Amino acid sequence: MADAGAGPAEPPQLPPDAPPPPAAAAAAATEPPPQPAGDGDAQPPLPGGEGDAQPPLPGQQEGGDGGAGRSGDDGGTAGPSGGDGGAPPLPEEDEEDPLVVAQREQEAAERAKQEAPEIPPYDEEALKEFYTDLKDAEREGEVQRILSAFKLNPYEQLGLHNDATPEEVRRQYRKVSLMVHPDKCKHARAKDAFEVIGAAQKDLMDEERRNKLAFLLNHAKDEVKKEWKKAAKGDAAVRLAAIMNEEGKQGVEAAFEQTPEFHEAWKLKARDVLARSEWRKRKLTQRITEEEERAKEEFKEEKAVAKHKVKHEKAWEKTRDERVGSWRDFVSKKGGKKQKAAPGGIKPPRMKESDQEKRYIQRPVGEQFRPPPMKHAGPKPKEKWEDE
Numbered sequence: 001m002a003d004a005g006a007g008p009a010e011p012p013q014l015p016p017d018a019p020p021p022p023a024a025a026a027a028a029a030t031e032p033p034p035q036p037a038g039d040g041d042a043q044p045p046l047p048g049g050e051g052d053a054q055p056p057l058p059g060q061q062e063g064g065d066g067g068a069g070r071s072g073d074d075g076g077t078a079g080p081s082g083g084d085g086g087a088p089p090l091p092e093e094d095e096e097d098p099l100v101v102a103q104r105e106q107e108a109a110e111r112a113k114q115e116a117p118e119i120p121p122y123d124e125e126a127l128k129e130f131y132t133d134l135k136d137a138e139r140e141g142e143v144q145r146i147l148s149a150f151k152l153n154p155y156e157q158l159g160l161h162n163d164a165t166p167e168e169v170r171r172q173y174r175k176v177s178l179m180v181h182p183d184k185c186k187h188a189r190a191k192d193a194f195e196v197i198g199a200a201q202k203d204l205m206d207e208e209r210r211n212k213l214a215f216l217l218n219h220a221k222d223e224v225k226k227e228w229k230k231a232a233k234g235d236a237a238v239r240l241a242a243i244m245n246e247e248g249k250q251g252v253e254a255a256f257e258q259t260p261e262f263h264e265a266w267k268l269k270a271r272d273v274l275a276r277s278e279w280r281k282r283k284l285t286q287r288i289t290e291e292e293e294r295a296k297e298e299f300k301e302e303k304a305v306a307k308h309k310v311k312h313e314k315a316w317e318k319t320r321d322e323r324v325g326s327w328r329d330f331v332s333k334k335g336g337k338k339q340k341a342a343p344g345g346i347k348p349p350r351m352k353e354s355d356q357e358k359r360y361i362q363r364p365v366g367e368q369f370r371p372p373p374m375k376h377a378g379p380k381p382k383e384k385w386e387d388e
Helices: 022-030 098-115 124-148 154-158 166-180 190-205 207-232 236-244 249-256 260-318 320-336 382-387
Strands: none
């Protein structure tokens, strides 16, 4: 074996009539034609110094001769040899044909499709059942929403804004009534929800009730706008938006009224306004009812007194003859008797326990000389004048 530092060894000479090996023929076809080498045209050594061995090319065995290829069983050379001690250039790789690449990808896709698990056939009944369950869940959710809505606001019960038009009310009622109809909804309180939206639609279709409700809702809307103006008074973002808007602050306010935040605040404020209005209405109704009850009681008492008076007058008239006859008998009996005169011709005063004016009362001797009672400063009552 040649020394590694002496350079690559030359391949052995073959007979002229021997055919070239296949590997050597292929390498000869690809390598460039040899150039005549002179004394001064020697190929420079590879990097690594004179003592370093040339790295093996693809297809060569490590640890062989410096320029020898893979040896066959018969001792011939199987690899290409370099000219004048130089390494042959590597063969350029040919690019693959796009049609071949596409065919290979298609075959891989078909093979993956065959290996994939089988998809069950389309089950129309299961899909219908799924959509039916989904619709039932939506119906039950709508029933819960209607029953939990604020009872004094028909717009909230129908799921509308407070400024909805009558045409929007009719469309929304038709939509919601189809969802919560007792014949289509399985919820236990579907009938109650259906009655609630029916009453709400009836109130909103009545012009007088709708106008009363609109008055209270507009009052709530004005309060929300006042609160927004108060909060936006020192807000730099609102001032900048007003400067950039063509209509100024009014345009910013109009844009705010179209936002969901405004409608949510309006709904909450409407609850407060409607609740306070209903409380005042109930208190006023309670007072009116109490006044009516008191007036009824007074009327009953007056009616009973008048009835008793009429009854007494009738009884008085019935006993008139008896009274007249008894008086005549008394007078006739009184006229037949003569009173005995007191001795001395002086009658003693009659003993009076009390009189109507409390002017004379028989009292003990020590209490007879008390000051008289004060007299009334005004005119005497009519009854007293008649008695006098």
